Every structure is written in structure tokens, then in C-alpha cells.
Amino acid sequence: MSEGTLYDKVWENHAVAELPTGQTQLFVGLHLIHEVTSPQAFGMLRERDLDVAYPELTHATVDHIVPTADQSRPYGDDAAEEMMAELEENVREAGIQFSDPNSGDQGIVHVIGPEQGLTQPGKTIVCGDSHTSTHGAFGALAFGIGTSQIRDVLATGTVAMEKQKVRRIEVTGELGDGVEAKDVILEVIRRLGTEGGVGYVYEYAGEAIENLDMEGRMSICNMSIEGGARAGYVNPDETTYEWLRETDAFRDDPERFEELKPYWESVRSDADAEYDDVVVIDGDELEPVVTWGTTPGQGVGITQPIPSPEDLPADKRETARRAQEHMRVEPGETMEGYEIDVAFLGSCTNARLPDLRRAARIVEGRRVHPDVRAMVVPGSQRVQRAAEEEGLADVFREAGFEWRNAGCSMCLGMNEDQLEGDEACASSSNRNFIGRQGSKDGRTILMNPRMVAAAAIEGEVTDVRDLKEVTVA
Amino acid sequence: MTTEEIPEVESVTGTGVPVRGNDIDTDQIIPARFMKVVTFDGLGEFAFFDQRFDSATPAASRDGDGGAVEAQDDPKDHPFNDERFRDASVMVVNANFGCGSSREHAPQALMRWGIDAIVGESFAEIFAGNCLALGIPTVTADTETIESLQAWVDENPDGEIEVDVAAETVTYGGTTVEVAVDDAQRKALVDGVWDTTALMKSNADAVRATAESLPYVSLDD
Ligand code: SF4
Numbered sequence: 001m002s003e004g005t006l007y008d009k010v011w012e013n014h015a016v017a018e019l020p021t022g023q024t025q026l027f028v029g030l031h032l033i034h035e036v037t038s039p040q041a042f043g044m045l046r047e048r049d050l051d052v053a054y055p056e057l058t059h060a061t062v063d064h065i066v067p068t069a070d071q072s073r074p075y076g077d078d079a080a081e082e083m084m085a086e087l088e089e090n091v092r093e094a095g096i097q098f099s100d101p102n103s104g105d106q107g108i109v110h111v112i113g114p115e116q117g118l119t120q121p122g123k124t125i126v127c128g129d130s131h132t133s134t135h136g137a138f139g140a141l142a143f144g145i146g147t148s149q150i151r152d153v154l155a156t157g158t159v160a161m162e163k164q165k166v167r168r169i170e171v172t173g174e175l176g177d178g179v180e181a182k183d184v185i186l187e188v189i190r191r192l193g194t195e196g197g198v199g200y201v202y203e204y205a206g207e208a209i210e211n212l213d214m215e216g217r218m219s220i221c222n223m224s225i226e227g228g229a230r231a232g233y234v235n236p237d238e239t240t241y242e243w244l245r246e247t248d249a250f251r252d253d254p255e256r257f258e259e260l261k262p263y264w265e266s267v268r269s270d271a272d273a274e275y276d277d278v279v280v281i282d283g284d285e286l287e288p289v290v291t292w293g294t295t296p297g298q299g300v301g302i303t304q305p306i307p308s309p310e311d312l313p314a315d316k317r318e319t320a321r322r323a324q325e326h327m328r329v330e331p332g333e334t335m336e337g338y339e340i341d342v343a344f345l346g347s348c349t350n351a352r353l354p355d356l357r358r359a360a361r362i363v364e365g366r367r368v369h370p371d372v373r374a375m376v377v378p379g380s381q382r383v384q385r386a387a388e389e390e391g392l393a394d395v396f397r398e399a400g401f402e403w404r405n406a407g408c409s410m411c412l413g414m415n416e417d418q419l420e421g422d423e424a425c426a427s428s429s430n431r432n433f434i435g436r437q438g439s440k441d442g443r444t445i446l447m448n449p450r451m452v453a454a455a456a457i458e459g460e461v462t463d464v465r466d467l468k469e470v471t472v473a
Numbered sequence: 474m475t476t477e478e479i480p481e482v483e484s485v486t487g488t489g490v491p492v493r494g495n496d497i498d499t500d501q502i503i504p505a506r507f508m509k510v511v512t513f514d515g516l517g518e519f520a521f522f523d524q525r526f527d528s529a530t531p532a533a534s535r536d537g538d539g540g541a542v543e544a545q546d547d548p549k550d551h552p553f554n555d556e557r558f559r560d561a562s563v564m565v566v567n568a569n570f571g572c573g574s575s576r577e578h579a580p581q582a583l584m585r586w587g588i589d590a591i592v593g594e595s596f597a598e599i600f601a602g603n604c605l606a607l608g609i610p611t612v613t614a615d616t617e618t619i620e621s622l623q624a625w626v627d628e629n630p631d632g633e634i635e636v637d638v639a640a641e642t643v644t645y646g647g648t649t650v651e652v653a654v655d656d657a658q659r660k661a662l663v664d665g666v667w668d669t670t671a672l673m674k675s676n677a678d679a680v681r682a683t684a685e686s687l688p689y690v691s692l693d694d
Contacts, residue, residue, distance in 0.1 A: 016683045017676050021661040025673050027683040029690060037576065039511040048670070053677075054684070056693045065509060079509035086511045120689060130575040130599060144599055147577035148606030148669075156673040157680050162657050194496060195569040198598055228572070230598055263688045295496055295572075315568060315616070319495050412505045433500040433573060440504075440523040 002166035004273035006122075006235055007201050009266070010141040014124045016158055023160040029123035030140075031058040031153050032109050033096070035065055035087040036414070037128030041150035042090045052094040054157040059118055060091045061099040063108045064414045068377050068404035071101055080415065094154075107380020107406040110134035110348035114218065115382055117247025121236035121264035126153055131348050131430065133224040136233030137217035138240055139267060141201075143231040164230070165199055165276035170206035173284035178465040180358075181216030182223075182350060182428070182448035184208065186289035186299045187281065189227040193316075194297040197229025200276070203269065204234050208283035214243045215352040222349045223430050226296035235268045290335045290461060291446040293323030294434050299446070302463045305332050326434060327443050335461045338445065340424045343368070343456035344437075345401070345449055346377030347411040347429035355428070355449040356387050360395045362453035362467060368400035369459030375402040375417070377409040401456070413438025426455035481665035482608050484637040485590035487562030489626035489645070490552050492521075497566065498573035499600065503582045516578060517585030525551040553586065557630035565623050566593035568616075571600025580604045590636040592643055592652065594619050605658050608667055610638045612652040622650075639663045 002008055014027040031054070038060075045052070052058065065080040075081040091098040099105040099112050106112070110131050113119040121139035126132060128150045135142035149159050171184055189196075202224050209217065217234045224232030234240075241261065244250055250257040287301040298320065300306055308331035309320040324331065329338070345351065345359055356376065368374045376396050378384035384406050387393050393403045410417040411429040418438025419425055425437055425444050432444035445461060454464040507519040527547040548554045564583065570593045571579060580603045583591075590610045601611045614622075625632065625645055635644040636652075638659055643652050654662075661667040673680075684690045 013687060014683065016679050019669070019672055020664065020666050021657045021669075023657050023661075023669075025676060025680075027680060027687070029687065036508055040513055040577070043512060050670075050674075053680075054692070057690070077509075083509060083511060123689060128575060128577075130573070144575035146575055146599060146603035146606055147581075148603065152670050152673060155670050156677070157684065158673050158676075160669040160673065162655075194572060195595065195597070198569075198595070225599075228569075228597070260689055295498075315495060412500075414505050414509065431500070431573065433498045435504050435523050436500050438506070 002274055002276050004270035005166050005203060005275065006139055006233060006267050006269045007141060007166050007203065010122055010124060011163060013122070019160055021160065023162050025158045026124060026161050027158050028126050028153050029057060030113070030118055030125040032113055032125065032127035032132070033058060033060045033150070034109050034127070034129065035062045035083045037147055038090065038150055039083065039086045040147045041128070041154055044151045045154055050155045052096065052154050055095045057157065058096045059099070059113070060087060060096050061106055061109050061112050062087060062101065064408045064412065066101065066407040067415050068407045068409045068417060071405055077416070101381070104381050107382065108348045108351070108408055110222065111352060111379035111383065114138065114214070115247065115380060117244060117249025120244065120249070120260070121240060122267040126159055130225045131222050133230065133232050134218050134222040134348055136221040136224070136231055137214060139233055139236035139264065141231060141233065144225065164201050166203055167197070167200045167277040167279060168203045168205055168275045170278065170280045171204065171208035171283045172206050172280060173208055173282055174211070175208055175283050175286060178288055178450065179286050180448040180450065181212050181219040183286055183289045184283065185220045185223040186291070186296065186446065187286055189223065189297045190289065190299040191281070192227055192279065194226060194295050195228040197224065197227040200229050202227070202229045202232035203275070204232060206283070209234055210237065213354060214239060215354045218352070219349050223296065226430055236264050288448060288451050288464060290451065291432050292327060292329050292335055293320060294326055294432055295319065295323070296430065296432060296446060298323055300335060302336060303334060305334055307331060335445065336463055338424070338461040340372060340426045340445070340455050340460060342419060342423050342425040343372055343374040343452050344377070344410045344425055344427040344429065345375065345452050346379070346409050348379060349430045350428035350449045351377060351379035351383065353383050353386050356383070356392050359449040359453040360392045362450050362464060363399045363401070363457065364395045366399055366457045368456050372456050372459050374400060374456040375404055375410070377404040377417070378406050380406045410437050412436060426452045426461060428452045480608065482610060482662040482667070483639045484635055485563060485610060486633055486635045487589060488560060488631055489563045489565055489634045490558040490561035491565045491623035491626045492552055493567060493623060495568040496572055497570050499571060499576050499579040500573055502571065502579040503576065508576060508578050513578065513581040513585065515585070516582040517587070520582040520586045521551060521553050525549055525554050560587065562587055562589040563634045563636055564588045564591045565619060565626055566591060567619060568594040570596050572597040575599045577603045577606070580607055580609060584609060592619065592622065592636060601655070601658070605661060605667055608662065610636060610654065610658065610662055612636060612638065612641070612643065612654045614643070614650060614652045618650050
């Protein structure tokens, strides 16, 4: 059993009681809600005549179904309109703050929490969304929950959980040119498997992690769930505090910042903390990773050959065979040169300002390949405005990208942004499951945002390190 | 609040349906386009939709009433389309079943199709937790045990399977095999305490005390 880790400490601070099931009743410091997974929970509350226990610790946004082109109401899609209207009514009734599109603060739930300063170290954060793990980047204990648990949190401010093990993933060294946080996490999942993290919380540490900005840390924690770990975190440090200082929560209240800082410091993992497992990855050796298959664990370095199913562990072979058939890739080849039809730059993994900045530097002065439909969907309205102000939007538009409004968009194809037929998509998102992007024959290749930009330009999967970066003057 | 009757789930008995394959994710169990709903009613018919139908329109979806799907669907080979398994309540799956998103729509769709218990090699955690919240046991056994059970179900679509959660066994056709049930899950199901809302609501004072002990929490009174 782990001891002295951030996980142990935050757990301890929030434990309310031991339940007859042996589970712990855990206090929830921040409950984020969105339109897809919350309406049923509010319905259950109504059935039982219960109120929302802690509306002041709850925050809502709309992201999954929101159209990213024409956002005038009522939405063109009746089902989307119905879900939005339902959320509006639920938050109004319960007195829950709502970052709706009119507020200028709307966006993907895992982008807006951090940017508004709602996400803080040492908090417990839940949301009916598996990528809630993202918020762990700030040293919060953050995990996705199901609808019945949303009901529990709404009704009681708590959730029933079993304590998990902690695996420290130490990434040593320095990431090379063109290698990003996204590549680190794709590599972790490739090595440990999509179920390697089941039963674990991941603590990401080591020089390469400490040197990442908050956005990079978020990309990594975001995909903990793709590795089977329900939560992942990075210990808070000066990088974390610098970010927090500039958020709504503390910009005008430096005193509150100083008041809370000792608590944040206190939850950091101790130097002699004990872990249930430790994995070390050499960051110097990494290269850009892309997926060749239909699970996020089916990844490969861009210059490396796609593995033959026979060379994989027995239980992975059948899935690999089917994946290779679906993707139409051959073992022994690299993914370089794999033709794409769509380039999607977006999602809660990689649609924050630095992601867009890096991608824009690749795109600037170039044109999107004539056979490619390319789009940028900023993670939030704030990201969108900032990118427009600093000219990134123009860079993308001039190159032939569509510049959209904030939302989940083609990450999961719940709005009108979907793959068609067997289109192949270079995507900065987190899931390449069959059907994920809206077409069951669609093919998704996960990669970092600069790699998406390079693929959009070349019309095929490209090693971004071979494309000379055009410096923005 | 009123104390409600939470049924105890000591065991589940019914015929089986084998759904083979590792890493069957929630996008396969219930494609996202069927989640544009504000209730879970009627989700059952969309379980494994893209595995079951070659839909001519990729955007095939429920009609305005949340009812039928569009007409151009060609049924494919899938156990959920197989008449022999139509009344099954015990699903037998392989490894890492239910990985992917946290959508409770997945177990909801399976439950509404008729599944009351799932036997498999392993389950994704959030999925298993969501199942528990619905009173659906997810019990595990090794690869060989699962494969034999799947083969038996294929041969005996009308054969009864008993998933005994309390005893941690599965019995079928005169054979009893041991399975594993997560401790908390077993206790919750067997003692009928899997509906956690009532349980946790009764600790409201302790919850408030914890909230007040945390430096970052500011409550409206
Ligand atoms: S961007 Fe994608 S992964 Fe992130 S919350 Fe939206 S749908 Fe989920």
C-alpha cells in the first residue's frame, strides 16, 4: 500500500466515513457537469425529491453536443437543443454556475476548469466524464464518474470509492525536438497497455514531467484513463502556482493565494513516499508517437515499424489483427506516408493555447493539402479569443483550416462534425476507437498537435521533424 | 428522505449470451450518437448497434420520440441479433470489457436489452462501477474458464447459468466454477447496499464537518 503520496494525503483529507460496503465516502470539492451525463442524474434526484447539496461547489458547461459552426439557438439539431435546454433548466433550478456560450467562458469542461482557477491542488474533483483525470495536472485528485455517482454527488456532495494503488511513472531526461507531452503519454500507454492502469492512480514525475508547462501536464493526465488509470496527477510546483496566480480565482485576490499555498504544499508527495509500483521511462529516447490501430495503446514511434500481431502478447493478437484490417496497415511498414482525408486539431487533450501556437508555427506560410479537410476547434472560448487576438486564427485560416467555435466536436462526433465513410483522420484527440469520430468505418490516427499540422499540409502522416519550422515573425 | 427498498442481489440466474473479443469499448457498446437523450429509456435496442447493423446512413438515429431507428439497417452477425439468445440475461465476455468513456449509457443499454449479470475475464473500472450502481454483478474468471463457458453457451442457448455472487461461483450444465467478485461489490450486492445515495445522505453532518475542515472550501450558508 502506498504511503505519503499526494493521493494518500488528499484521500485522507476528504474521507468522511467508511461505508458498510468497505468503500470510503469521499467528499467532493468540485463537481463539474456537462449536458450529456447529468440530465439523467438530475432526473433521479427529482424522482426522490432531493435537492443539490452543494450547488456552490458545482460548475456546469456545455461541450459535447454544442455545434461548433452555427451556434444560434435553437440549435439545428433537435436532440442537441433538448439537451442544452435541459441543462439550462437544471442549473437554474439548483443555482449552479454555468459557463454557457453567452458567458464567453464556455468550453470543454477539462479546459475551462483549469483556466478559471476552479481546478486547484489538493482538491477532489469529479465529473461524469472519464477525462476528468486531466485536472490531476494541478495536483488534484480528479476522476470520472458514472451517472448514478453523479446523482450521489449532487445529492450528498460525496462519492463512494475504493482506495487504489499508486504507480509512479518517472520520465527522465529531456524530450527531443518535435516530441511532446502527448508522445510521452502515448508511449506510456503503448508500454503498459490500455488496462495496465486498472486499479491504479498514476503519479507522473521526473525531470521531463517537471519541465513541462501546465498544458503539457494536462495532456498527459488527460490520457491516464486511456491507460486504464482512473486518475493521474503531477505534484504541484512553481509552474503550477504561476498558472494559478493568473486565473480568475486569484488574480484579484493574492491574499487568498498565499492562504492556500501551504495547503497545496502540504499535499505534495513526500520525498520518501512509498509506491505500489514504479516505472521509469527514458525521455531522451522518445520520438513522436502515432497510433496504427483502434486502441490508444496501439501506437508506434513515427520511424518504427508497425508490429506484427504475432510479435505481440497472445491476448493482444486478435485485437491487433482486427485493428490492422480496419486501418488497412501492414506490419513492418511505418505510419509515415499513410494518407489522410481529415485533420482535426482539437479536444481536451490538445486544444489549449500553446498547442495551437506550436501547430500554427508549422502551418504558417504553407497550405493544407488539397485533398484534406482540416479544422481547428479551440478548447474554450477563452482559448479561441486569445488565439484570434494573437493572430493564430488567421494563420490557420490562410493555410486553409476551418476555424471553429469551442467544443468537443470531432473528438467524438456528437455534433455535426463527423468523419464520413472510411475517411482517415489525423487527430490530436485521445481515442481512436472504431466509430469514435462518428463513422464506423472511419480511421483515426492519434498524434501530437504539430504532427496533425504536418499531416494536414502533406496529406499524409508525416514526421514533423522533417518539416522546417517557419518562425512566426 | 424515505428509506427505499434496495433489492439484494445474491445471485442471478438466466440463459447466457457470449460476446467475444478483448477491449470492447463503450463506443462499441453504445455509440455516442445514441447518447443524445435526456433519459435512459429505450437505449436497449441500440446496444452494440454498429456491430449489429450495417446501417446505410451513418447518422442513423432515434426518431423524435426517442423510439425506432431509421429503416435502412441490415442486421449483421452478432449474438445480440441471434434469436437463440434473445432472452439471455447473463452475458459472457472476454478481457477489459467496457473500456473507454465513463458513460453509464453503456450498462444502461445492456440492462435495458435484458442483461442482469456479466461474467468476464476483466472489466474496465468505471464500467464495473456503473454496473454496480445498477445492481449488475461483474464477476471475473480466467481465460480458459471464460472460453469454456462461452462455448457451452453457444451449444446450450437455453441452458441456465447461475451466477452466485455470495458464493463466488458460476454454475452451468452441472459444472460449478469459481469466479472472483470484488469485495466491495459483493458486499454491496449481497447486503443490498449498492444504492449509495441513501447510505451517504445519512452522514450529512459528517460531510459538512469534512467540508469545513478543508481550507479551500467556502460554503454558502
Ligand atoms: S474533447 Fe473528447 S475526450 Fe474531451 S471531454 Fe470532449 S468528447 Fe470527451
